[in-house]
Amino acid sequence: MPNNTTQERLKAEARGLNFFYNGGIQALKNINMPIYDNRVTALIGPSGCGKSTYLRSFNRMHDLYPGNRYEGEIRFYPDDTNLLAPEVDPIEVRMRVGMVFQKPNPFPKSIYENVAYGLRVRGERNRRMLDDKVEHALRGAALWDEVKDRLQDLASNLSGGQQQRLCIARALATDPELLLFDEPTSALDPIATGAIEELVHELKKRVTILIVTHNMQQAARVSDYTAYMFLGEMIEFGKTDEIFIKPKDRRTEDYITGRMG
Amino acid sequence: MTPGRVSPRLSHNAMRHWNERLIEAVLFLAAALSVLTTLGIVYILVSESIHFFARISIVDFLTDTQWTPLFDDAHFGIMVLVSGTLVSSLVALLVAIPVGTTIAIYLSEFAGSRVREIAKPILELLGGIPTIVYGYFALLVVTPILQVLLPNLPGFSLLSAGFVMGIMIVPYIASLSEDAMRAVPMSLREGAYAMGSSRLYTAIHVVIPAALSGLAASYVLAVSRAVGETMILAVAAGMQPNLTWNPMEPAATITSYIVQVALGDLPHGSIGYQTIFAAGLTLLLITLMFNIVGQWLRAKYKENY
Ligand SMILES: Nc1ncnc2c1ncn2[C@@H]1O[C@H](COP(=O)(O)OP(=O)(O)OP(=O)(O)O)[C@@H](O)[C@H]1O
Ligand SMILES: [Mg+2]
Secondary structure (H helix, E strand, O other), X not given: OOOOOOOOOEEEEEEEEEEEOOOOOEEEEEEEEEEEOOOEEEEEOOOOOOHHHHHHHOOOHHHHOOOXXXXXXXXXXXXXXXXXXXXXXXXXXXXXXXXXXXXXXXXXXXXXXXXXXXXHHOOOOOHHHHHHHHHHHHHHOOOHHHHOXXXXXXXXXXXXXXHHHHHHHHHHOOOOOEEEXXXXXXXXXXXXXXXXXXXXXXXXXXXXXXXXXXXXXXXXXXXXXXXXXXXXXXXXXXXXXXXXXXXXXXXXXXXXXXXXX | OOOOOOOHHHHHHHHHHHHHHHHHHHHHHHHHHHHHHHHHHHHHXXXXXXXXXXXXXXXXXXXXXXXXXXXXXXXXXXXXXXXXXXXXXXXXXXXXXXXXXXXXXXXXXXXXXXXXXXXXXXXHHHHOOOHHHHHHHHHHHHHXXXXXXXXXXXXXXXXXXXXXHHHHHHHHHHHHHHHHHHOOOHHHHHHHHHOOOOHHHHHHHHHHHHOHHHHHHHHHHHHHHHHHOOHHHHHHOOOOOOOOOOOOXXXXXXXXXXXHHHXXXXXXXXXXXXXXXXXXXXXXHHHHHHHHHHHHHHHHOOOOO
C-alpha cells in the first residue's frame, strides 16, 4: 500500500478476494486493494488478466450466472459492510454501485425513460422529481444540451458516443456511491472518447470511480490511482504518477513500456 | 493457349457453373411450386365465388342476419359464421396469449437450463397433438367442468371450444415468444440488473419491449391458427349457424360450416356448393387482414437493441 495517502478516505477495500468461475477456474487470486473516496482508480493489465472479473465483483454481477463463487471480502464504507457476504442482497449492492459497460446498452425505450429507469426501479413516481433528476443526470453526463428537445425519442437513435453518455446518465440518476466503468470508450471514436474522459474527470467530485482501460494514456489522463493486474493477481497498486514514472515491479514496467500485452 | 480449347481450369469452372445452375433451377422450381399452389387456391376461391356473387348480392352476404343456404328459404348472411369464428378465436387468444407469454417469460428469464431442456420438448409435443383429440377433450372433459362453474352452459359452446383451442395454441406462443426473448442480448439484461432491477422487473420492462416484434409475430401466428382451426369447433362448438357474440352459446364458424357442407354430397355448381368458396374466400381475407396487421406491428416494433 502507498504510505502517502494519509488524507485519503476509503470507499471500498478488497481483502483476500478470490473468484472462481463456474467449473472452478480461478480468475482472481488473493486481491487486496483500497479504493479511495472521490478518486478515479484505473485497472490496467493484459487481456484475460481478470480486470472485468474484478470489476464485476463490486456489483455482484457474477451472481447472475450459476456456479460462480467468491471468497474473501469487499468492504464498503462508510458503513463497513461486506459486499460479497451471502446475506447481502445483490440488488441492494447494485442500488449503491452503478456500472457502465464496454458497449453502450441503452434500453429499448425513450431517452427520458432510460435515465428514469433506475428511479422507477426504486419506486419513484413523482413526475416533478423524475423530471428534475433526469435533467440533472443528463447534465452530469454532458448530454443535456444535445437531447433536451428530443427526450421522447428512442435512445437507439442516438450516436454511439451519445448512447454511452446516456448510459452514464442512467447510472448517475440514482446517485450511486461507486461507479464502475468497463472499457467505456473502446467502442467509440477519439472525439467521443475525449468527451467521456473529460466526464470521468468531472464526475469524481460526485462519485468514486473504478475504471478498466486498455489504453495506457487514458489511465494516465483520468486516474488518480492505478492498479496493474496480471494472471488474476494484483501486481502493483499506487498513485498513477508513481506507477507510470517509476513502477516498483518489473512486470508493471514491462507492460507500461509496451514490452508486453 | 490454343484457341478453341478450353483450359482445364476454365472447364472446371464451367462445370461448377453448370452445377450451380442446376441447383438454382431446382430451388426455383420448389419456390415456384408453392407460389403456384397459393395462386391456384386463390384462383379457384375467387372464380367460384364470382359465380356465387352473381346470384347473391354482396350486400345481402354482408348484412343478412341468417345463414340457411340449404333451406328452401335460403339466406346467406356470412356474418353469422364470422361471429362464431371471431368469438371462438377471441376466447382462444384470451387464454393463449397470457398463458403462452407467461410460460415464455418463465422459460426464458427464470428457468435454469435443466428445466428448459425438459420443458421445451414437452411443449413441442403438445403442439403435435391432433386437433381432433383436443376437440373431444373439449367436449368430454372441459365442457362438463365448465358446466359445474357455469350451470347455464350448453353441451356445445364457443366458450368451451375456444378455451381448448387456446390451450392448443399455448405451445406455439410459448415457444416462439421464448425464442424472441432469448434472442435479446445478455448485455441488455446485465444493464438492467446493474441498475438494481429484479428478474421480473427486467423481464417486463426491458426484455419484453426489446422482443416485442417477435412477440407480435407469435400472436399473429396464433390468430391465424385460431381463425383457421376446424376440428375442435366442429366437435365442441355445435354446428348450427347462430349470429351471436355470446361465447356461452353454440355456433357454427366459417371452418366448421365448410367441413360440414363439404362432407355432404352437394352437386357441383349448386348454390350450396358455391357457398363453400364464398366462405373460404372470407376466411382467407380475414387471415390476410391479420397478417397485414402483423407485418405492420413487426415493422413498428422492429428489434431496437
Ligand atoms: N464466464 C466465464 N466463465 C469462465 N471463465 C471466464 C468467464 N469470463 C472470463 N473468464 C476467464 O477469466 C479470466 C479473466 O477474464 P476477464 O474477462 O476478467 O479478463 P479481462 O482482464 O477483463 O480481459 P479483457 O481485457 O480482454 O477484457 C480469463 O482467463 C477468462 O478466460
Ligand atoms: Mg474485460
